[in-house]
Amino acid sequence: MEQMNLNDATETLRQYKEYIFPSVIPFYDDHPLIVARAKNGYLWDVQGNRYLDFFGGVLTVSVGHCNDEVTDRTVEQLKKVQHTSTLYINELMVRLARKIAVLTPGRLKKCFFTSSGSEANETAILAARMYTGHTDVITLRHAYAGRTMTGMSLTGQGSWRLGGVFDGHIKHVRNPYTYRAPAGLDEEKLLDLCVQDLEESLSAITNGKIAAFMAESIQGVGGFIVLPKDYFKRILPIVREAEGVFICDEVQTGWGRTGTHLCGIEHWGVEPDIMTFAKGMANGSPIGCTIATPEIADAVKGLTFATFGGNPVTMAAALATIEYIEKHNLPENAAIQGALLRNYLEDLKKQHDFIGEARGMGLMQAIEIVEPGTDKRPDATRTKEIINKAREHGLLIGKGGLYGNVVRIAPHLNVTGKEIHDGCDRFARALAEMG
Numbered sequence: 001m002e003q004m005n006l007n008d009a010t011e012t013l014r015q016y017k018e019y020i021f022p023s024v025i026p027f028y029d030d031h032p033l034i035v036a037r038a039k040n041g042y043l044w045d046v047q048g049n050r051y052l053d054f055f056g057g058v059l060t061v062s063v064g065h066c067n068d069e070v071t072d073r074t075v076e077q078l079k080k081v082q083h084t085s086t087l088y089i090n091e092l093m094v095r096l097a098r099k100i101a102v103l104t105p106g107r108l109k110k111c112f113f114t115s116s117g118s119e120a121n122e123t124a125i126l127a128a129r130m131y132t133g134h135t136d137v138i139t140l141r142h143a144y145a146g147r148t149m150t151g152m153s154l155t156g157q158g159s160w161r162l163g164g165v166f167d168g169h170i171k172h173v174r175n176p177y178t179y180r181a182p183a184g185l186d187e188e189k190l191l192d193l194c195v196q197d198l199e200e201s202l203s204a205i206t207n208g209k210i211a212a213f214m215a216e217s218i219q220g221v222g223g224f225i226v227l228p229k230d231y232f233k234r235i236l237p238i239v240r241e242a243e244g245v246f247i248c249d250e251v252q253t254g255w256g257r258t259g260t261h262l263c264g265i266e267h268w269g270v271e272p273d274i275m276t277f278a279k280g281m282a283n284g285s286p287i288g289c290t291i292a293t294p295e296i297a298d299a300v301k302g303l304t305f306a307t308f309g310g311n312p313v314t315m316a317a318a319l320a321t322i323e324y325i326e327k328h329n330l331p332e333n334a335a336i337q338g339a340l341l342r343n344y345l346e347d348l349k350k351q352h353d354f355i356g357e358a359r360g361m362g363l364m365q366a367i368e369i370v371e372p373g374t375d376k377r378p379d380a381t382r383t384k385e386i387i388n389k390a391r392e393h394g395l396l397i398g399k400g401g402l403y404g405n406v407v408r409i410a411p412h413l414n415v416t417g418k419e420i421h422d423g424c425d426r427f428a429r430a431l432a433e434m435g
């Protein structure tokens with residue numbers, strides 16, 4: 001493969017800084033990775049270095065880079081017809097919608113397609129408000145829901161809320177963050193506190209009626225915070241009493257990521273009224289999908305339209321991705337390989353006192369980095385060093401959490417046991433060099 005010389009790479013970086021908004025910050029400070037190509041679990045930079053990719057473009061490359069089956073079907077469609085808009089009907093959109101309706105839990109049935117998770121969440125909030133006739137929305141403090149105005153308003157983490165103007169009808173309640181629960185509270189008492197906070201919020205900052213309660217079952221950008229197993233069962237009766245619908249954001253957790261089930265929320269045994277998907281649903285093609293029960297979808301009356309929603313090429317990519325996930329039983333693989341990965345992380349936690357917690361489900365695993373000898377004080381500096389060190393060992397992993405102190409590890413769903421062992425060996429060597 002032809003490699004870019006150092007001067008070209010330096011020039012690319014210089015022009016990146018000149019022509020791209022500075023808020024779009026790549027990893028690795030002054031040495032960002034400039035991508036040359038990628039295949040299956042691996043990615044190469046322009047200097048020819050090969051990396052095992054355990055972050056998959058932020059949990060988006062779900063079945064491996066340039067997966068042959070997905071790529072072939074996407075290219076085939078690209079040559080047939082690329083774009084028509086929803087003014088005409090394309091059969092792939094109908095096929096995909098039907099498939100999603102069959103595969104998602106409960107009574108979810110009608111889809112609205114867009115191009116991103118942010119738009120999927122916008123659509124969900126719109127639908128909930130039009131269906132219920134209420135405006136207030138409740139969500140969680142460590143939530144991340146996108147970068148549109150509604151997305152940022154739904155996001156509970158201050159660092160991702162830009163511009164200063166937000167939807168004042170979106171309110172954030174206490175997060176069931178078990179690792180950082182107030183001292184002395186076990187999981188059950190934390191849930192009591194969350195219930196109490198929700199009830200107080202409903203009476204203090206809403207008129208008692210809400211359009212929706214929205215949450216991710218595992219908070220992605222929040223640092224893979226797994227919500228306690230009884231959380232939704234405790235919260236949802238109160239939400240329904242306030243006439244709100246339950247919107248589940250499956251942008252990170254969807255399509256087998258959490259192991260065993262296709263949707264993360266299925267582990268909690270509750271049924272959402274609206275669900276949103278994006279990221280891993282089309283293995284890298286831009287997609288957003290909002291699925292709702294028929295009566296909620298039918299309540300969205302009037303004109304609304306997304307130019308690229310239902311684009312035939314994206315629909316082909318999504319159908320190919322989902323069929324690949326089904327054919328290879330990847331939710332099961334995610335459970336098996338995720339358990340292996342988690343064992344490694346638990347072992348590493350025993351060896352390094354800066355690892356406060358290992359957590360996650362399936363192939364969505366994380367470690368939280370803290371300053372040893374303190375009361376779980378977050379260590380964002382060390383977290384960054386760990387990410388950098390892993391790269392030196394040929395491993396790409398992610399970062400997250402409100403305090404920037406969570407290492408996020410999310411390999412492709414068809415990762416092999418051999419790749420998990422290899423990745424974890426690299427990670428162990430990187431941590432051993434941390435001092």
Ligand SMILES: Cc1ncc(COP(=O)(O)O)c(C=O)c1O
Binds near residue numbers: 116118119
């Ligand atoms: C849970 C969740 N919801 C929504 C979004 C927004 O998706 P997008 O970046 O495609 O707009 C993200 C993005 O990271 C996400 O993690």
